[in-house]
Amino acid sequence: MKNASSQRILVLDFGSQYAQLIARRVREQHVYCEIVRHDVTPEQIRSHGPSGIILSGGPSSVYETESPKCDPGIFEMGLPVLGICYGMQLVCDHLGGKVDSTTTREYGRATCTLTGEDPFLKDFPETAEVWMSHGDQVQSVSDVFTPLAATDTCPVAAIKHNDLPVYGLQFHPEVTHSPQGHILLRNFLYEICGCDGTWKLSNFAAETIEKIKQQVGDARVICGLSGGVDSSVVAALLSKAIGEQLTCILVDNGLLRKNESAVVVEQFTDHFKSDLHVVQGQDLFLDALSGVTDPQEKRRRIGHTFIECFKAEADKVDDAQFLAQGTLYPDVIESGAAKDGPAATIKLHHNVGGLPEELGFDLIEPLRDLFKDEVRALGVELGLPEHLVWRHPFPGPGLAVRCLGEVTEQKLVVLREADAIVIEEIEKAGLYRETSQLFAVLLPVQSVGVMGDARTYENALVIRCVNTDDFMTADWSRLPYDVLATMSTRIINEVSGVNRVCYDISSKPPATIEWE
Ligand code: XMP
Secondary structure, eight states, rough: OOOSSSSSEEEEEEEEEEHHHHHHHHHHTTTTEEEEEEEOOOHHHHHOOSSSEOOOOSOOTTTTSSOOOOGGGGSSOOOEEEEHHHHHHHHHHHHHHHEOOOTTTTTEEEEEEEOOOOOOTTTTOOOOEEEOOOOOOEEEETTTTEEEEEESSOOOEEEEEEOOOOOOSOTTTTTTTTTTTHHHHHIIIIIIIIIOOOOOOOHHHHHHHHHHHHHTTTTTEEEESSSSHHHHHHHHHHHHHHHEEEEEEEEOOOSSSSSHHHHHHHHHHHHSSSSEEEEEEEHHHHHHHHTTOOHHHHHHHHHHHHHHHHHHHHHHHEEEEEEEEOOHHHHHHTTTTTTTTTHHHHHHHHOSSOOGGGGGOOOEEETTOOOOOHHHHHHTTTTOOOHHHHHHHOOOTTGGGGGSSSOOHHHHHHHHOOOOOOOHHHHHTTTTTTSEEEEEEEEEEEEEEEEEEEEEEEEEEEEEEEEOSSSSSBEEEEEOOHHHHHHHHHHHSSTEEEEEEEEEEEETTSOOOOOO
């Protein structure tokens, strides 16, 4: 998608866990950025019209024959190039330098001292803390390079080529552990690539709305609504673009949180002047889940039933030509640009709730260039309420994967009540925005308790609360004891069927966020 400023940076992905973070950091400097496979050809690069290229890090060693390489032709395009970590090692490997694994390997925090001068270093302090994350280092460079910085054990921590606009950093400027790293990225973008930093989300909203209008013309668009931030932002963009030509479909699968369907309908009618169809699918989903205990089978059946319900409702909408979906950039990278690339083995998430291509609609995916935090910012920009924009993510299969074992209506009632209490209490404590995901899990385990004079034998319930940036790794939230105590007391007193509450203190990995 072209943006107001057509300036853009391409990140070539060599399998770094940080490739997306680099792209985000570039966009934070108001320069548009995309991630592409590491082996793009110079022609493909030219077709994007970038102002510069960043070679990401990666876990490989350049001296191994199988390691991912870039087309050497990219160094002759006249475009500025910044190699980060493995990217710098590649630069040296191609243009003159010796890379080797190091015995005095520096991994983690290091102190970097400047040894040269260049516009790339403008405003960067003489010494700065930086983050190293590779077993290899450039040991020496030929005299086509000028070293710009060193650490105690790394003589060439930053370099520039003497004739080409090519730079390299052994450390990672994109991570927060390199607190001044953003200065180097900014210098690369503004001083070296000549970007003017005019990319903004507000341009993005206006341009996307315009683009949708042109793409859709007089046709009708269908949009699946889940109550989450992504589908709400898609609906907001479409509603602004085409108003009454939009039909939203909400499938109530009976696996939603307490009052969720009613809240979504209320928010929708408050904010949008478009058509909303609510499919009452609760019984169909419960039937489909009857007797099923295997988590993946639950997901499969829920996904299947969702498609069935959605399709039946979509068929009732006359002249629908387009289907709008809230696909985000990380999904695109997973399934497209970097597919089969070096990072392909890192699984992102279970894709339930997606709709198959066979539905026969033309797709509109207005968020496919954005990261989650950008989608939230866009939601605010479009006037969506803060509590909607900042909602914790909720999985497509909903409460079914939090109701361990077979899902029954009775278990869902218990879980829904307990879940509502934990959310209510975290909000009261003012901690909702400080945590990433919070929910209750109903265990198929009974334990003995005592209530009044009577002995009870009822279910155990778990509270799960995590903090995470990307949901690929997560740590359990250190919630205050008194907040946990209130949650526990309220659940045991108010939710019949639960006599024991536990708090999950496992991080991911090795545990996952959901229990199933
Ligand atoms: P895990 O449990 O894999 O979850 O650590 C990571 C994130 O993904 C969400 N999740 C799902 N989302 N369909 C979804 O749409 C699913 O089947 C699914 N399973 C897990 C989970 O809630 C967390 O945010």
